[in-house]
Amino acid sequence: MRKLILTALVAAGLIGAAGAAQASEGGAPLIKMPHSWDGVFGRYNKAQLKRGFQVFHDVCSNCHTLRLVAYRNLSEVGLTPDEIKVVAAEREIPDAPNDEGVVVNRPGRASDKYIGPFPNEKAAAAANGGALPPDLSLINKARVSGPDYVYSLMMGYEDVAPEGHPIPEGKFYNKFFPGNAISMPPQVMDDLVTYADGTKATKEQLSADIVAFLNWAAEPELDQRKGMGLYVMLFLGVLTALFYALKRQIWADVH
Numbered sequence: 001m002r003k004l005i006l007t008a009l010v011a012a013g014l015i016g017a018a019g020a021a022q023a024s025e026g027g028a029p030l031i032k033m034p035h036s037w038d039g040v041f042g043r044y045n046k047a048q049l050k051r052g053f054q055v056f057h058d059v060c061s062n063c064h065t066l067r068l069v070a071y072r073n074l075s076e077v078g079l080t081p082d083e084i085k086v087v088a089a090e091r092e093i094p095d096a097p098n099d100e101g102v103v104v105n106r107p108g109r110a111s112d113k114y115i116g117p118f119p120n121e122k123a124a125a126a127a128n129g130g131a132l133p134p135d136l137s138l139i140n141k142a143r144v145s146g147p148d149y150v151y152s153l154m155m156g157y158e159d160v161a162p163e164g165h166p167i168p169e170g171k172f173y174n175k176f177f178p179g180n181a182i183s184m185p186p187q188v189m190d191d192l193v194t195y196a197d198g199t200k201a202t203k204e205q206l207s208a209d210i211v212a213f214l215n216w217a218a219e220p221e222l223d224q225r226k227g228m229g230l231y232v233m234l235f236l237g238v239l240t241a242l243f244y245a246l247k248r249q250i251w252a253d254v255h
């Protein structure tokens, strides 16, 4: 029994250690934030997802793609069918060749994947000093401690690089980015957008909201998955109780 308790303690210690502050590749320890979707009972906050979409739409989508998200899926972050149509039609993509074999552009539709701001990756890189803005669909999964990293990255710019960190022309100092010189200019500042729901758009709020939206983009099924998990646990609990009662009944006469 003592051995069992010891093992349990060691395991708990290991799990705890894995959750300890993580230094980013840029050197600074990441800023840790609680998220509405953390833990067994955690779920996305719908109002936050919608705000996060507004930040993506108004700011990030001017440089970044979001290739895995179809416009119609934006209903899950609270956009109405009409709003979705409007957002989709803001950009154009090449249509199928017409009867003369000529390709013309058409406005986006709800069934299209989110259309990027540039016609191709070369154009995207060329417009950004040679650095390609990565697709953001899976960014929260693609980076270690993704949500904390993206939040920290948004907050990690400093106007003046510290001594001994020369920053090349056209790059910016960010204490969380590997190598500290990033081609993306600072993105969030207070009141950058006016939130439709009246939430005060501080730098911190904008960063937290875009991180929530990007987490939804990478893991849209999280709410259903956790709901199902709880249901299964409940089911197993009831089943265990039933079997235990049954066992007692069967053995009652034997004792």
Ligand code: HEC
Residues within 6 Å of the ligand: 055, 056, 059, 060, 061, 062, 063, 064, 128, 131, 132, 133, 134, 139, 143, 150, 153, 177, 181, 182, 183, 184, 185, 187, 188, 210
């Ligand atoms: C003006 C163009 C521009 C805008 C607007 C922009 N980005 Fe970027 N972003 C870039 C570029 C360029 C890179 C590549 C940086 C590099 O490799 O040095 C980048 C890289 C990134 C990365 C990856 C960093 C890494 O570890 O590789 C993330 C995450 C990111 N951007 C998030 C955002 C978010 C969130 C927004 C909106 C709030 C946003 N960006 C808006 C240009 C932009």
